[in-house]
Every structure is written in structure tokens, then in C-alpha cells.
Amino acid sequence: MNGSTQRLARDTGMISPTKEKGSTFGSKQLHKIQSMLHHRPRAGSWGSKEKTDKHLQNNHGNGGEIQWCFSQVKGTIEEDITEADIISCVEFNHNGELLATGDKGGRVVIFQRDGKVEDQPHSPGNKSFHTHGEYNVYSTFQSHEPEFDYLKSLEIEEKINKIRWLQRSNPANFLLSTNDKTIKLWKVTERDKRAEGYNLKDDSGILRDPTSITSLRIPLLKPMELLVEASPRRIFANAHTYHINSISVNSDQETYLSADDLRINLWHLEVTNQSFNIVDIKPANMEELTEVITAAEFHPTECNLFVYSSSKGTIRLCDMRERALCDKHAKLFEEPEDPTNRSFFSEIISSISDVKFSHNGRYMVTRDYLSVKVWDLQMDSKPIETFQVHEYLRSKLCSLYENDCIFDKFECAWSGNDRHIMTGSYNNFFRMFDRESKKDVTLEASRENVKPKTVLKPRKVCSGGKRKKEEISVDCLDFNRKILHSAWHPQENILAVAATNNLYLFASKD
Numbered sequence: 001m002n003g004s005t006q007r008l009a010r011d012t013g014m015i016s017p018t019k020e021k022g023s024t025f026g027s028k029q030l031h032k033i034q035s036m037l038h039h040r041p042r043a044g045s046w047g048s049k050e051k052t053d054k055h056l057q058n059n060h061g062n063g064g065e066i067q068w069c070f071s072q073v074k075g076t077i078e079e080d081i082t083e084a085d086i087i088s089c090v091e092f093n094h095n096g097e098l099l100a101t102g103d104k105g106g107r108v109v110i111f112q113r114d115g116k117v118e119d120q121p122h123s124p125g126n127k128s129f130h131t132h133g134e135y136n137v138y139s140t141f142q143s144h145e146p147e148f149d150y151l152k153s154l155e156i157e158e159k160i161n162k163i164r165w166l167q168r169s170n171p172a173n174f175l176l177s178t179n180d181k182t183i184k185l186w187k188v189t190e191r192d193k194r195a196e197g198y199n200l201k202d203d204s205g206i207l208r209d210p211t212s213i214t215s216l217r218i219p220l221l222k223p224m225e226l227l228v229e230a231s232p233r234r235i236f237a238n239a240h241t242y243h244i245n246s247i248s249v250n251s252d253q254e255t256y257l258s259a260d261d262l263r264i265n266l267w268h269l270e271v272t273n274q275s276f277n278i279v280d281i282k283p284a285n286m287e288e289l290t291e292v293i294t295a296a297e298f299h300p301t302e303c304n305l306f307v308y309s310s311s312k313g314t315i316r317l318c319d320m321r322e323r324a325l326c327d328k329h330a331k332l333f334e335e336p337e338d339p340t341n342r343s344f345f346s347e348i349i350s351s352i353s354d355v356k357f358s359h360n361g362r363y364m365v366t367r368d369y370l371s372v373k374v375w376d377l378q379m380d381s382k383p384i385e386t387f388q389v390h391e392y393l394r395s396k397l398c399s400l401y402e403n404d405c406i407f408d409k410f411e412c413a414w415s416g417n418d419r420h421i422m423t424g425s426y427n428n429f430f431r432m433f434d435r436e437s438k439k440d441v442t443l444e445a446s447r448e449n450v451k452p453k454t455v456l457k458p459r460k461v462c463s464g465g466k467r468k469k470e471e472i473s474v475d476c477l478d479f480n481r482k483i484l485h486s487a488w489h490p491q492e493n494i495l496a497v498a499a500t501n502n503l504y505l506f507a508s509k510d
Contacts, residue, residue: 065434066420066493067509068443070454072134074111075502077447087498089485093165093173096489099135099496100175101503102160106145108177108230110188112138135505139188141230144179156181162247164256166269174233176256180243183258185234185269193221239265239275248297248306257306259296264308266320278326279308279318294409295355305330307357307364313350315366317377333364333380335373345397345406353409358418359490365421367412370394372423372433387433387440390425392463392474405479413488424483427472428499429459445483445497445504455509 076085084105091100099111114133147156159179166174173188197219202208242260249256257278258265264279279296283289291312299305304320316329337346349369356365363384364375370391373383389410393400400406405426412423421433428445442459449456462471485498493508 065437065439066432068432068456068493068495068506069509070449070452070456070504071494071507072452072505073447073450073502074135074505081501085501087485087501087503088160089163090487090496090498090503091163091165091175092487092489092496093175094167094490096491096494098138098165098173099487100163100165101496101498102143102163102177103501104157104159106143106158106160106179108141108143108160108163108175108186109137110139110230111135139228139230141186143177143184143186144182147181149181161244164247164249166249167253169253176247176249178244178247178258181237181240183236183244183247183267184232185236186230187233188228188230191227191229192224194224195219196222234269234272236267236272236275239267245294246296246308250298250303251301252303255303257296257298259293259308261292264293264296264306264326276324278320278324280325280327294352297355297357300357300359300361302361307355309352309355309366311351312347313352313368315352315355315364315375317380331377331380333375333383335382341394343397345401348401348406349397354411356412356414358414359416360418363418365412365414367410367423369406369408369410372412372421372431374421374435385435387421387431389423389431390461392461393426395463396474400479403479405482408482408484410483411485413486415488415493416491420488422486422488422495424486424497426479426482427477428481428483429461430483430486430495430497443506445499445502445506447502453509456506 075087082105084103084107086104087101088104089102092098093100097113099113101109101111103109113135143160144158146158148154149156157180160177161180162176162178164176166176168174171189175186175188177184177186196203197217199213199217199219200208200210236258240258240260240263242262244258244260246259247256254270255266255268258267258275259279262280262282263277265275266278267275279293281291281293291310291314294309294311296306296308299307305317306320307315307317309315313334315333317331317333318326319330320326322328322330337350352366352368354367357363358365362377364377366373366375366383367389370393371389372387374385374387376384397406410424412421414421419435421435422430424430425442429442430445431440431442433440442461443456444459460468460471461474461477462468463474467473481499483497483499487496489495495504495506497504497506
């Protein structure tokens, strides 16, 4: 078993993390590889070229470059951050009116957008202006609790790894949340009326003596203060041996997939006691283990298609119509490695941490440690676009390996019209890429400019030579402040960016 395989095997818990006899692989290195496997996803269709081009032209008011303004920030300012308060996932629902966050303490917080005011007259000159509604806390509930697997002597964290919304079909909202082992389906409902005037109960709820009832009353619905309730409707457990890194709801809204390091399972939302294994890459001999699954997602419109990415930098598109067990992929997306960039860290930085379909389903975006790549589903030989996120860190990989940052898993997000892509970086920086103009910008999530409507100033990192006044040196970057989780409103230019225990909301100026 070579060093790479050994690290992967240990991280998935298939080899005891104690040092083997005759091995030079120390506990510190084991700890560093720990993060190499876990990650998360989202959703996107094949679509014709004409349909795609038309979709890209429909900018929803984008009109080129977006000027981003500060809108809101949620969370405390305290220096001492509690581990349980660190945000671990962010997700808008399908119309963007609700925004859910999960944290390491197992809590889910749902924000709801207030009514927005659009295109109101603005004197003088009868010009118009656009106001985005604010997001305020709608509901908070404890989704998962810490558990202990006595059979394996394994502690199961309460941390929320992923949240996925179901499309709304009635007044209630439904979402899936998962930690490392257990997936739960939550129903979120509102109550603003209560029934009064029962015949068999008094107003306090105590049963009345039937002999004392002399007349028949008709219960009435009386107004009450709005009450938002979250209740678990289904619990999907005991189907994953390894840590769950992804969940994705199918376009049929009846099934969903869950992925761990070596397997992907298909569930029906109504059935909790069984799931169907659709991908299994666990080798018969664990010494032959060479890669793990890092993310998986269903296609946004084709219910038979899904993709999953691996720690080797490959993406596999699978078609469930071809075979029940999708060990054989329909397409393999992989870019040949540049030999000039080959190094000790090549395998680690090529691991894909996120994969997401575009809204029109024609493209995929993937994020590895240093770059973002856009793939056309009809061309698997190479990505059609590659954007460098923080290439200036390539010379710092050794120190990033020492402080474990090289194993950080960054997510990425599409804009509603699939023209723009965003992803996170260090120092609370996040990167924006315009696919049409090929322009990119670095912005910062900071409390220094928290005045509403303040336009974010582009930030620049100096990697060497003479530093300009407005630039920040790469040696001054704070690697403890990082943007791992973010989401883009599905219909408007609104960003939700998680920075440790704070949630920043940014909106376009127009």
C-alpha cells in the first residue's frame, strides 16, 4: 500500500489510525489527510446550444459587471468564537425567499426575506430605484445531536454537513439536513390561528364532564401570534459506513441521493428503512484503494443523470437508465495534468471539493484547491473554462500543508443566469468570475464596511515585488479567516457568504 492509498484508507476509517509496524507514516500526517475526503454538492440539464446562449443572454438585469454592495451581516462580533457557532453550510430555497444555514452545533437557522420594494418613483427626474428585502430569522431548531457509536467506539458529530430544500408543493416548506451519518427530512409550517370553543374540553384543554354539557358549541378559529414550527417527518439512518459529504434532491422531487467516501445511495423520500446502492467504489482489497468520492449531485432536469467527483480530480457522469449499479460511468471528465506543475502536493490540490450543475443543466462547475473549472457535458476531454482562484498560493503549498489549510474544502456557486461564478478564498476574500467578459474580481466579507449600500472595493493580493498601497501581501493573509460556504440567490444578484460564525449578505447595486 503506497503512501497516498494508505492516507485515504486511514481517513475513511478502514485502517486504524495507530502507527503500523515498520511504517514511517506519523500521526501528524494522518491528521492532515483527515480532511482530504469530505465534501458537499447542489443541482443543474443537457440542453441545446441555442437554449443555453439564450439563457446566458437573459441577464436578469445584470448588464455586464455587477457592483456589489453590503446588505446585512448576521452573527456576533465576539473575538472568542464558539466552535458550535461556526457555519458549516448555506442554502437558498428554490425562489430565494428562504435562506437556511447549518452550523457545527447541529442547529439549522432559517431566514425569511421581508417584502421588497421595486422600481418606486425617485425624484427628481422621476428615476427609479430598486430595494432588496432584508432577511430576518424565521425559524431556529436543533436538527442533530451528538451521538456515540458503541460498536465502533466512534463519536458522531452533530455538525450539519449539508442542507437541501425540496420544491414547495403546499403551504409548508420541506428541507433535508444531514450530519456524518443521519439524514432528516424537516417540515416547516406556520400557525397564526387556533381553534377555540371545544365541546369536550375547556379553554385550558382539560376534559369536561360529559354530564355537564348542555349545549352544542361550534369551535371557532381565532387569530394568534404567528408560530413557526419545525418537525422531523422522516429520519434516514444506518445506511452509510463512512461520512456523508453530499445530498442532492432529484428533479422528480420523489427521490434523492446521499454520498459518502465510497458509496452513493438512492432514497425515496417516503421510505426510511431501505435505500438502493447506485455507486460502490470500495475495492475488495482495501490496499488497492486509490480514491474516494468527494461530492455528488443530481442533474437539475434529467432525473436519470447524476455526477460525482473524486479525490483524483475526475468527474463521472452516470445514467441510471443504463444499469442499476452505476459503477460504469457514461462519461468521464478529466483534464490531463501539466507535467511542469507536478509536485508532492499535486494529488492533494487536484482533489475536487465541489461540483455543481448550471441552472440550465448544460454545464458543470468544479472547484479544486487552486482553481475553478467549467465543463460542457458534451465535451469530456477538457474544461471549456479555467479560472485561477488564488494561484499566488502555489509557492506556499508547503506551509499550507503544515498548517492543514491545504485540505480545506471550498464550495462554488452559479449566478441565476449561469453567467457568473463565485467561490471562496482566505482572509475572508471571495472571488467572482464573469464567463462572458472573462473578468474577475476579489471582494472581502468584513465588518469594516457594514453600512448598507456600501459598494465593496476590489481587493488585490501582491505575491512578490513592490507592493502597491491598496494591495495586501500574500504573507499577510489570515488563513484562519476563510470563505468555505456560500450561496447565490437563484433569481437575483444576492449573495450569502459564511465567514466563520458570521453570515454576510451582499446585493447588486442596480
